[in-house]
Amino acid sequence: MSNTIIEIKNLRKDYHIGEVTVHALRGVDLQIKENEFVAIMGVSGSGKSTMLNILGCLDKPSNGDYLLDGVDVKTMNRDELARLRNRKLGFVFQAYNLLPRTTALENVELPLFYNSKIKSKERYDRAVNALEAVGLKERMHHMPNQLSGGQQQRVAIARSLVNDPVLILADEPTGNLDTRTSFEIMELFQDLNEKGRTIVYVTHEPDIAKFATRNVVFRDGRIQRELVVSERSYAREILKTLPVENIEEFDA
Amino acid sequence: MNYKNLLKIAVRALVRNKLRAILTMLGIIIGVASVIAMLAIGEGSKRSITDQVSSMGTNMIMIMPNMQRRGGVSLGASSSMALRYSDVVTLRNESAYLAGISPEVRASGQVIYGNENTQTTIYGVSDEYLEIRKLKVGSGRLFNDSEMRSMAKVCLLGQTVVENLFGENSDPVGLTIRIKNLPFLIIGTLEDKGESGMGQDQDDLILAPWTTVQRRLAAIDYINGIYASAVSEDKSSLATEEITEILRRTHKLKESEEDDFRIMSQSELIETMSNITDIMKYLLGAIAGISLLVGGIGIMNIMFVSVTERTREIGLRMSIGGRGQDILRQFLVESIILSILGGALGVIFGYLIAKGAGGLMNLTTFVSTQSVVLAFAVCFIIGVFFGWYPARKAANLNPIDALRYE
Numbered sequence: 001m002s003n004t005i006i007e008i009k010n011l012r013k014d015y016h017i018g019e020v021t022v023h024a025l026r027g028v029d030l031q032i033k034e035n036e037f038v039a040i041m042g043v044s045g046s047g048k049s050t051m052l053n054i055l056g057c058l059d060k061p062s063n064g065d066y067l068l069d070g071v072d073v074k075t076m077n078r079d080e081l082a083r084l085r086n087r088k089l090g091f092v093f094q095a096y097n098l099l100p101r102t103t104a105l106e107n108v109e110l111p112l113f114y115n116s117k118i119k120s121k122e123r124y125d126r127a128v129n130a131l132e133a134v135g136l137k138e139r140m141h142h143m144p145n146q147l148s149g150g151q152q153q154r155v156a157i158a159r160s161l162v163n164d165p166v167l168i169l170a171d172e173p174t175g176n177l178d179t180r181t182s183f184e185i186m187e188l189f190q191d192l193n194e195k196g197r198t199i200v201y202v203t204h205e206p207d208i209a210k211f212a213t214r215n216v217v218f219r220d221g222r223i224q225r226e227l228v229v230s231e232r233s234y235a236r237e238i239l240k241t242l243p244v245e246n247i248e249e250f251d252a
Numbered sequence: 253m254n255y256k257n258l259l260k261i262a263v264r265a266l267v268r269n270k271l272r273a274i275l276t277m278l279g280i281i282i283g284v285a286s287v288i289a290m291l292a293i294g295e296g297s298k299r300s301i302t303d304q305v306s307s308m309g310t311n312m313i314m315i316m317p318n319m320q321r322r323g324g325v326s327l328g329a330s331s332s333m334a335l336r337y338s339d340v341v342t343l344r345n346e347s348a349y350l351a352g353i354s355p356e357v358r359a360s361g362q363v364i365y366g367n368e369n370t371q372t373t374i375y376g377v378s379d380e381y382l383e384i385r386k387l388k389v390g391s392g393r394l395f396n397d398s399e400m401r402s403m404a405k406v407c408l409l410g411q412t413v414v415e416n417l418f419g420e421n422s423d424p425v426g427l428t429i430r431i432k433n434l435p436f437l438i439i440g441t442l443e444d445k446g447e448s449g450m451g452q453d454q455d456d457l458i459l460a461p462w463t464t465v466q467r468r469l470a471a472i473d474y475i476n477g478i479y480a481s482a483v484s485e486d487k488s489s490l491a492t493e494e495i496t497e498i499l500r501r502t503h504k505l506k507e508s509e510e511d512d513f514r515i516m517s518q519s520e521l522i523e524t525m526s527n528i529t530d531i532m533k534y535l536l537g538a539i540a541g542i543s544l545l546v547g548g549i550g551i552m553n554i555m556f557v558s559v560t561e562r563t564r565e566i567g568l569r570m571s572i573g574g575r576g577q578d579i580l581r582q583f584l585v586e587s588i589i590l591s592i593l594g595g596a597l598g599v600i601f602g603y604l605i606a607k608g609a610g611g612l613m614n615l616t617t618f619v620s621t622q623s624v625v626l627a628f629a630v631c632f633i634i635g636v637f638f639g640w641y642p643a644r645k646a647a648n649l650n651p652i653d654a655l656r657y658e
């Protein structure tokens with residue numbers, strides 16, 4: 001029996017906009033175990049991003065409990081949460097969120113700057129290794145605007161990996177990418193998951209959700225259903241069947 | 253986060269946005285440079301004016317009749333006739349603090365030589381006058397006692413008068429000119445003295461024995477003023493007191509009566525002049541202060557705009573583990589670097605502008621340490637404050653709100 005990394009009980013999130021209250025999450029219970037590969041699904045506005053942001057400690061729930069690695073997140077202050085994000089979490093955004101005019105290497109190094117235990121030599125080595133893991137070692141001195149969308153997202157994934165996190169969270173990581181590039185990103189995630197990394201990602205595309213081991217479907221701020229993926233897709237195999245001329249990438 | 257990382261993050265952020273960094277620095281550079289330049293010009297003109305005033309003799313004392321006025325109306329001619337030659341004699345005999353003393357009788361009028369003529373002032377003086385006013389005989393000689401006694405029609409010309417009547421570089425000694433239609437023999441000329449601190453031509457004059465001017469040209473029996481010199485500069489206030497005492501006594505003034513003369517010492521004049529130039533300096537300082545303010549507002553604007561621009565960057569940094577204080581420190585270090593660099597460049601530019609303007613205005617400018625420290629400190633504080641202050645709000649946002657900021 002593997003460890004539970006995420007344990008959520010009756011989680012709620014309300015947004016107040018003037019007089020109006022939006023109930024983005026209306027009581028969610030969820031458990032995620034170590035080395036799971038979970039896809040959060042649902043239509044637009046169903047609360048997927050809200051959920052993921054709370055999982056990533058980028059936002060706070062209005063109500064309910066969230067235990068991350070056994071620690072109640074509610075008890076932590078801002079600085080402790082920052083430290084938690086820095087040491088245990090990796091976040092991948094739909095819009096990549098790389099620093100402009102900054103090389104791939106420096107972008108990947110960034111999280112390690114906020115960990116004063118890591119010396120510059122180690123920082124460099126780990127960033128290069130992370131870039132190697134996403135297949136972009138040769139491009140480490142390129143700026144984001146010299147990279148395709150898929151490559152930028154790989155840099156972002158390298159950045160989320162560099163601190164050796166227990167959990168990687170990705171909000172529609174393939175949302176801005178074409179099919180082939182999306183599969184390549186999923187191939188990368190599947191590799192990482194095989195090597196033991198726990199990954200939670202958001203998607204609204206059933207095709208992309210099939211790469212996960214478990215799907216959690218949201219609807220109106222609640223979990224509508226959960227299912228174990230029966231016919232799991234393997235990105236490496238699918239990529240082999242795709243025509244090679246379809247290699248051109250869509251730049252966001 | 254340790255300081256090495258902090259510095260590296262800040263430097264990288266600055267390099268990533270060179271234009272923004274340069275624009276911010278520009279505000280600081282303009283502010284610092286203008287304060288330094290303005291104050292240097294102010295200090296320079298102050299020194300040049302005081303230098304020129306003291307070149308007129310720092311221990312000179314002037315005694316004038318006290319032209320009494322009440323409600324702006326002169327109380328008649330009598331008050332301008334308060335001084336007589338007997339006062340000069342008394343002071344010379346009784347005073348312990350005076351080195352030299354001379355009466356002054358002024359007449360102005362037309363001076364003619366051949367076809368040339370000019371309008372100038374003729375000063376009737378005694379031989380001690382030249383020493384007191386730091387005038388020197390260029391060519392020829394000064395008049396002697398017998399010429400003074402006999403009201404001889406002899407004179408010495410200032411360089412401007414020489415030029416006007418005889419042309420440049422001529423030596424008219426021995427020639428005769430007509431002053432107010434009387435023939436005067438030129439026995440000497442005066443050395444060039446240039447302009448006074450107040451822009452007055454100090455060479456546009458003729459000197460003649462005071463007796464001659466009093467009787468033959470002005471036709472009066474009093475004198476217009478007395479010029480004296482104290483034995484030394486620090487004795488000049490003692491000398492002033494002593495003169496007051498002697499003159500009040502000999503003029504038989506009652507306790508209740510005001511002085512019928514007025515004493516001005518050169519050291520007082522220097523003080524007055526330096527007050528005036530101080531005012532000028534402060535005025536320039538105020539102009540500089542305004543440019544400092546404008547520069548400061550520029551810095552403020554860029555910092556505010558850039559924080560808005562950079563809120564997403566702040567959100568990203570927080571989402572990967574930067575704490576609020578790490579973000580604030582980064583902005584602080586960035587603005588300290590910009591302020592120091594900008595301040596240093598501002599000092600250099602200010603110095604160069606001061607030198608350049610000094611060259612154009614024919615003035616030696618002085619960059620004082622105070623002005624450098626003041627300008628630098630003010631800009632530094634403005635720069636650092638406005639680098640840090642706007643970042644505060646962003647660093648307090650939820651990471652996700654900062655990331656989504658538009």
Ligand SMILES: Nc1ncnc2c1ncn2[C@@H]1O[C@H](COP(=O)(O)OP(=O)(O)O)[C@@H](O)[C@H]1O
Binds near residue numbers: 015048
């Ligand atoms: N910052 C916010 N302020 C107000 N309402 C929000 C905010 N973020 C999300 N919402 C609302 O919460 C609901 C869930 O949004 P979200 O989690 O982004 O959906 P999804 O990612 O599934 O498309 C939506 O109705 C959305 O309008």
Ligand SMILES: [Mg+2]
Binds near residue numbers: 048049050
């Ligand atoms: Mg979403």
